[in-house]
Amino acid sequence: MSAPAPLVGSLVPLRTKDEVRASLETHSVYVVEVPAKFANVVKDVVQAAIPDFKTSEISHLRRVVQFKYLPPHLQKQFYPPARLPRVRYFLLCPTRYIQHADLFSIIRQCPPFDGKTVPPRIFYVMVPSLAPISAEQAAQWSDDYWPISYKNTNPYGPHPSLVQRNTDEIEGEAGTWLALANTAGKQISAQCLGEQIGVVVVDRTKNGPEIIAVAGDCRWRSPTGTSELHTGTGNVMAHAVHRAIAMVAKKRLRVGGTDPAYLDRSLFCDSPLTEVEKKYYEKDNITSSGYLCVDLDIYLTNEPCVMCSMAILHSRFRRCVFAKRMPRTGGMTSDGVGDLPFPESGLKHGLFWRPSELNWKFLAWEFNEEGKDAGTGASINETLHV
Known part of the structure; x- marks a missing residue:
């Protein structure tokens, strides 16, 4: 069996739920126009008046900005600057902490506005509620909202340097494994045992990548091995992800000296059925020790459903890459895709990275194949659970 031609494309890291939230909120x-030398005086007086306000809430925003560094829409709003020496625009606090009239009264008592006929100019400005997750996002927000202070980190997901390092490591070979996953799906589908969905499990902890398991979907295979009518959901325990995980477990048993038939369960269809599945299942290229799929990567033709996403998480995979987004059923992504037929759809669970709620997290990417729009690909029903 010759190797399939690799898919050509690029990896797009998935955004976590908190990253999506950060980009939308x-x-x-309040912003006040004030001479630079009086900015601290104004800040201290306002802070004393609203003790509940913590400056950490706006630590991602630059507090004092010159007119020339404001985004264009604010320059139009603030123009012309007041005739004050070295005027600056000082971001005070979110408007929910104090009424405009009360704030005006407080600042009116501060120099240079105390006893003067020129009143302070106080503006309302919309700003991002949360810190940016990348330098690119910080630059965009600085143009769209207010100058941003980016601290070269990501408080809502994996650090940008971690994502980039892992992307660089696997991007060159991702198309190879996804092409193999396509082959697995085609071979199963040709036998009418499942949908055209496939999975490849890869170990990159050694000198070179090792394929540990290849599995196709088997939801339409009966307990006796025959093809069933393609109605309803089929056997949900025979999704490609479950079959691949079971094959990893059985290989570990075999290498450890235990008969893998000990795990045979017709419900899980956990024995290799096609040429490509058998080829990689028969290789003893995994250690007997270790928690199931720790340090292994999984490549999928389609975004896994919620059940399979949780199976990937609980099996402790290291990284996940899928080729086709499933907006109606997928459990990995956290955002919608505006150019799909159902722009309002998407479960938005983001199950790959929810460390405050789940006991494991891993990196995940969507593979954008050249010549195909994001989210399009194999003729799989949008409502299918993968």
Whole structure:
């Protein structure tokens, strides 16, 4: 059997639920026009008046900005600057902490506005509520909202340097494994045992990548091995992900000296059935020790459903790559895709990275194949659980 031609494309890291939230949430803040030398005086007086306000809430925003560094839409809003020496625009606090009239009264008592006929100019400005997750996002927000202070980190997901390092490591070979996953899906589908969905499990902890398991979907295979009518959901325990995980477990048993038939269960269809599945299942290229799929990567033709996403998580995979997004059923992504037929759809669970709620996390990417729009690909029903 000759190797299939690798798919050509690029990896797009998935955003976590908190990253999506950070990119969408904004709130209103007060900005006052004040000479630079009086900015601290104004800040201290306002802070004393609203003790519940913590400056950490706006630590991602630059507090004092010159007119020339404001985004264009704010320059139009603030123009012309007041006739004050070295005027600056000072971000005070979110508007929910104090009424405009009360804030105006407080600042009116501070120099240079105390006893002067020129009143302070206080503006409402919409800003991102949370810190940016990348330098690119910080630059965009600086143009769209208010100058941002980016601290070269990501408080809502994996650090950008970690994502980039892992992307660089696997991007060159991702198309190879996804092409093999396609082959697995085609061979199963040709036998009418399952949908055209496939999975490849890879070990990259050794000198070179090792294929540990290849599995296709088997939801339409009966306990006796025959093809069933393609109605309903079929055997949900025979999804490609479950079959691949079971094959990894059986290989570990075999290498450890235990008969893998000990795990044979017709419900899980956990024995290799096609040429490509048998080829890699028969290789003793995994150690007997270790927690199931720790340090292994999984490549899928389609975004896994919620059940399979949780199986990937609980099996302790290291990384996950899928080729076709499943907006109606997928459990990995956290955001919707505006150019799909159902732009409002998407479960948005983001199950790959929810460390405050789940006991494992891993990196995940969507593979964008050249010549295909994101989310399109194999003729799989959008409502199918993969």
